[in-house]
Amino acid sequence: MNEIAAMGSFPEASFEIGSQKVYRMRKTGDVGTSDRWLQSLRRLAPRIEELQRYFPTAAERDAAERREREGDEEALIYTPTPPDRPVLIIESEINIIDNPAFTHCTARDQIHDLANYLGDDLDKELLRGLCIIFIRSHVIEGETKSRFILSHEWMHTMQHGSYNIAEMEQLWWIEGSADWGAHKVVEGFTERDHKIEQFFDRQPDCSLTQHDYDAQTFFFWGEQTFGTDWGISLGMGGPEYLDEPERAAQILPPEQWLDWATSQADHKITMPDERDLPFNAKVELLDLEHSCEASIEGPPLSVQLRELRFPEDAASLVTIEPGEAQLAYRLLDADDAGLPSSWTRVTDTVEIEPTSEPLLLAAIMPSGNDLNIQIKLENSDRANCACHIGRWEEVATADSEAQDTFAGALEAIDNARAFVPPEQLAELEKARQMISSSDTKDRFRFRGAAEQIFEMGGEGEVTYDNDGPIVTFKGGGEFIIEDPHRIYGDKTEVDYHTYIHSGRWDIIGGKLKIDLQKFTFEGTVEGPISDGPQSISGSNRNTSYVGGGGDWIISCEGAGLKLIPADPYERGPGKDAVLKVPE
Incomplete structure (x- = not known):
């Protein structure tokens, strides 16, 4: 003054x-x-x-x-x-x-x-x-x-x-509508885009009433849906029904709060001058591939978007318990696939069939209570629903004290004789003798012995397509290890572009039992006496050496998984199999 x-x-x-x-x-x-x-x-x-x-x-x-x-x-x-x-x-x-x-x-x-x-x-x-x-x-x-x-x-x-x-002082509607009004007066303004990004960043953890300037996004939608005077009319009733979630929830009927949620999911909200929003709501993963149960949680009047994935080959019904919340679902990529993209609304407990494609869920709690929606995949024997089901990449567990005997390595060397030129058989025999008398580090539990064989022999090189073998536990009990790689010797190169070990898994007495049954490979081999790369392929029940079979205890850890040998005498540094979601 x-x-x-x-x-x-x-x-x-x-x-x-x-x-x-x-x-x-x-x-x-x-x-x-x-x-x-x-x-x-x-x-x-x-x-x-x-x-x-x-x-x-x-x-x-x-x-x-x-x-x-x-x-x-x-x-x-x-x-x-x-x-x-x-x-x-x-x-x-x-x-x-x-x-x-x-x-x-x-x-x-x-x-x-x-x-x-x-x-x-x-x-x-x-x-x-x-x-x-x-x-x-x-x-x-x-x-x-x-x-x-x-x-x-x-x-x-x-x-x-x-x-x-x-x-x-009710910042969410005072400041939010002021920014909305300014956008109507000054079209094409972009220096407040960061506030729209802030809204979507904060929304999963904040009730609508906890926002401030970034609440303008709500007024963009309100004007598109109800008209310009609707956004202005909110303030006519004063702060008594705008300062707390349970009061602000009375602005709209419950089903229209769900419209607000699905409009965010569909990216239908625009700026007042009809430009697309510079940012959109984020979708979090809700993964039933690794668990029978999941939940959607959040503050009141906060829009929660989830991508729901089902286990491969899952056949059990999925139960959705919305409680007092509003929820709707549709196919995630319906528009890209040319399929109907209409929403199915859920207002009471329902059972739905699992889909091969992910679903997009939109949810909101139109009251002052926190959001808590329960989703369950019903399956009593957990054959199609367990935390280990899914596609994983093994992480190396190399340790200076980790040693393991390659009990099947000699068989692998014998099988390799057919691809080795005669003048290199002496080197192969040298490797065979070293394997017979030595233990080697257990870098991976689901990877073969080729790399370690060459390390001990001092010659040759092995390169892998992935940092670790890809391990897949399918619903229903199918088990696959994929580990394509290339072997470079002195004058010989073997390229295994398909290198798969497969078998069955089951849970008996609380233990994960893995039975490796089959080995399949496709690739090329080239040596000094071959006329360029020659195709090779095969499939047999006498698998080349690879670990991972036997009995395990499952330990699920967030987005990862650890398999611990079921036999206490087999446990120790480097003996666990550590798996993660592939990048």
Whole structure:
């Protein structure tokens, strides 16, 4: 106020915006110079006046809805009048706040406190119901940004005039609708895109009432769905039903809260000028491939989006228990596949058939309670539903103390004789002798012995397509190890582009039993006596050496899995099989 008092005069500008008179105070040294803020305001005036015209209709709409709720057709809640607060624009150099601008209004029927700082010759009636827009112009660059900030603050002056609230601290709807209004006045503005990104980042963990400026996204949707006056009408009822989730939930019927959720999932919400949103809501994975049960949790009035995946070959029904929440589902990639993309709404416990493709779930709790939806894949024997079911990549468990005898390595060397030129058989025999008398490090439990054989022999190299073998536990008991690789010797190269060990798994007595039954390979071999790469393939029940068979104890750890030898005497450093989701 002292900063303003030092400016002296209180002149009225030469124009009005609707019924709002405009005043402007400047430093003495600036008087008579070009005034960019008044120039900007003049250019904005027609668009602001368009927005002003919605306030009376919003008041009428709100009054009618409240009369209907209260059963009183004669009651008049608000007199529908357009915004009429006088506005004083000040450029301020204070640096005690971060915002580039802010607005302060007195009560409608009071003289603003500014009267105590100005001279006695001032007509104090000019200050009745006054709103002051403080602009920290020294931190604002660019004409478009200046116009947006001015529009945002002007929206606050209209809110104060119509909402009849002295202290507007309900940030989610005050600031959210002010940013929405500014976007309607200044089209194409992009410097607030980060607020839209912030909304979607925070939404999974925040109720709608915990947002602030970023709540503008809700008003974008509301205008598209109900019209411009709907967003303005929210403030007509005051903070008593907007400051807490259980009260704010009354803004919409439960099914329309679900519309808000599915609109986010479908990316149907646009900016007020019909541009696509720069960011969209994030979808989290809800994976039944590794668990029979899952849940969707979140704060009230928060939209939760999930991609629901089912175990491969799952046949059991899926039970969805929404409780009091609203939920809908559709095929995740229906549009890309040319399939119907309509939503199926769930309002009570239902059973649905598993699908081969993931489902997209949209959920919201339209009350003051936290969201908690339970999803279960019914299967008593867990043959199609267990935490280990899925496709995994093994992580190396190499350890200086980890040793294991390759009991099947000699058979693998004997099988390799057919692919080795005669002059290299001596080296192969050398490797055979070393294997017979040595133990080697157990780097992977589901990988063959080729790399270790060459390491001990000192010659040759093995490269793998994946960092670790790919291990798949399918629903119903099928088990597969995929580990394609290339072997480079002195003059020989073997390329196994298909290298699969397969078998069956089962859970008996709480133990995972893996029975390796078959080995299948396809590839090429090239040596000094071959005329280029020669195709090789085969499938037999006498598998080449690979670990992983036997009995295990399953330990599920978030997105990973550990298999621990069931026999306590076989446990130790490097003996576990550690699996992770492939990248």
